[in-house]
Amino acid sequence: MDEGVRQRIYDYFAHKGMRRTVQRDAIIEAAFTTTEHYTAEELLEMAHKIERSVSRATVYRTLPLLVECGVLKELDFGKDHKFYDPNYIEHPGHNHLICTDCSRVVEFEDRNIDTLEDCISKRLGFTPTTKILRIEASCDELLRQGTCANRKV
Amino acid sequence: MDEGVRQRIYDYFAHKGMRRTVQRDAIIEAAFTTTEHYTAEELLEMAHKIERSVSRATVYRTLPLLVECGVLKELDFGKDHKFYDPNYIEHPGHNHLICTDCSRVVEFEDRNIDTLEDCISKRLGFTPTTKILRIEASCDELLRQGTCANRKV
DNA sequence: ATTTCTGCAAACGATTTGCACAGGG
């Protein structure tokens, strides 16, 4: 995982008078050795492989801290459970397109959308702090060829 | 409430072989006599004033039907509970800006955003079905004058 | 020694569901 991120987390924890523990280390390690989105449950599973003593409670207690500290982004896909996105630090402005056919999530950035969002906010008398754009869409390839290759972009 | 909406709901219900009941009538009435967003619990409270016999279960059973039928939109503000938006039929493309200072929700439409979202989707090889844009923002007026008038736009 | 952390299991809160009865067609 990126050492800058690790340092940022430790600094944040230290700043809050929080201690370093094997459980938290394992959770942090697990949280940033993937670029995929995950749920709390999935993170527990990943952290558990690194350190057997990690419990569900500690995962749930650590996740909000990572979000607070700005290294992890909480996502709301309209499902019952939340998702967490470790790619947020590298691509802070990225958005999500979810394929309604295969549930694949495509991340994308667009400077024009960003600018437009800022303009609209300003016009309404606000300064944006968080902008969430989620597009649900059907796969054109599936429509044309009857098969969704689930290809990486 | 709008009679076209009412008719659309009854047609949809009839089409599904569903019956008309005082409880559902009360829920529908309550759902469209406001232009505000509400939670299932709040809708129960409103429907309850119209017809005392409406129960929580029936509200929860009716809400998805109204969403399915396209007259109500389910919103995800990242809170624990869902919100429902009765303004969706009149302004299908509208988006939400949430004030982080006073929690007020401002609805807005923007043709440029719409077009841009379609273009991006196409470029990625998809056809958008649902586009959700949510902006969280701080109030400029509050910043300048130290007070947020919570004014209507 | 002092304070934060931990796992466990119980609690939580919004939503869903099984059931037996009520009521629309």
Add this chain to the structure above:
DNA sequence: CCCTGTGCAAATCGTTTGCAGAAAT
């Protein structure tokens, strides 16, 4: 009559929390 709709209360499920012991500083 038949079949759908209902309220109630219990169940569900992701997440949170109280607690007593464990570990970090």
